[in-house]
Amino acid sequence: MSIKVGIPRALLYYYYHPQWVTFFRRLGVETVVSRETTRGLLDKGLKSTVDEACLPVKLAVGHVLDLRDRVDYIFLPRIVSTARKEYICPKFLGFPDMVRHTINNLPPIIDCNFNLYHKGSSPADFYFQVGKFFTRNPAKIIMAYNASKAALEKHNLDMQSECLPVRQEHAADGVGNCNGINIAVIGHPYVIYDNYISMNMVKRLRDSGARVLTADHLPESVVREEAFRLPKKMFWTINQRMVGAAYHYFGREDVHGLIHVASFGCGTDSFTGELIERCARCGSHKPMLSLTVDEHTGEAGMVTRLEAFMDMVRWRRNLADAAATL
Ligand code: SF4
Structure with missing residues (x-):
């Protein structure tokens, strides 16, 4: 039976899902995406989150709960920056910690840092860290990363021809x-x-x-x-x-x-x-x-x-x- 990694259908999933899914698939890992949002799923997130959190973060917690009992790992990248000298909102940065401290009985969380703020940083560093959860073969990780990068580039081009994510x-x-x-x-x-x-x-x-x-x-x-x-x-x-x-x-x-x-x-x-x-x-x-x-x-x-x-x-x-x- 293959290892299953859960990906919440929330936050930057809507930008990166083709890359994430391709990367894991190339490593021989099955991905499970949380179900589409429903009132019940949102309510679960609301009950487990502090009132001050924004709606998308509350919803993302609901998506994590949807995956909790169905997967071996949950993929919650700690996204700090996706472009040089820029940041993503701090709630992305703290999201894996928030989840860890508010939800019990979670499978292991993959929360490697994604940080392109500094000169010379590369997404490959992040994918290399993630890949090491599943293989010790660097060549396999590099090949999976290259395929995932191509999948993201294709997705971005599709988006520009007015498709929607997913x-x-x-x-x-x-x-x-x-x-x-x-x-x-x-x-x-x-x-x-x-x-x-x-x-x-x-x-x-x-x-x-x-x-x-x-x-x-x-x-x-x-x-x-x-x-x-x-x-x-x-x-x-x-x-x-x-x-x-x-x-x-x-x-x-x-x-x-x-x-x-x-x-x-x-x-x-x-x-x-x-x-x-x-x-x-x-x-x-x-x-x-x-x-x-x-x-x-x-x-x-x-x-x-x-x-x-x-x-x-x-x-x-x-x-x-x-x-x-x-
Ligand atoms: S930018 Fe941050 S605070 Fe605003 S909706 Fe997104 S996660 Fe929430």
Whole structure:
């Protein structure tokens, strides 16, 4: 029977899952991904987490609990930095410790450091540490790492052609019944791509005839270049990405509106939202909707706001079309 490693369907799983799954598979290790988010899974996370934690962290704890009794290891990388001279939120850094101290009877946790902050650091260092849990053969680890890197590069290219993460599980969504309305949805990947937490926002927008664009549909270079318009470099990688993408979409003629999705309890979202709103007020004039999701967010309220927003976008567009024919 092969060794099973559990991967919570949460946090940076939405960026790195093709790489993680490929890496373990190449080492001969089976991966088990936690189930899709449900109310029950979220409730388990809420009961085991401190109130001050943000919603995505509470949810991630629920996903760990979902794996606890089904796997031999749980993969919780201690992600410090994913780019030079930048950081990921400190909650990622402390997540393995939080889990260890709040959940009993866990299988061993793989919590190697992923830290690209310093010059000369490489993701290979991290994968080498992880690989040593399962083999003493360095060549096998290097080959698994190279294959996993290629899988991630392919995934990133797929994303830029407007796929969604875990695309095989979302294949039925397609790219949407586009009526020429393009809506940018800006938020943490682990919020906007989690169907339960986002209340199927992407699908709802697509069903209403919109083409949905996210930060992940843009090349890294574009997002960074836009974010460099800020007077000071933002050193939180994901939020820098969100601001850069928002600036880019605000400047595009073919994008008709933007939705910013914040998570309750997220400190960095508060100033990211402010930066995006200032851009909407001063430089863009495109319709913008700000939504904050938490464990109490009601679906009816969300649906009403999305519908009203789409009505506004269509109305503005009709006005613009009418003005163009005068
Ligand atoms: S960036 Fe915000 S939402 Fe993400 S883990 Fe940190 S506090 Fe939570």
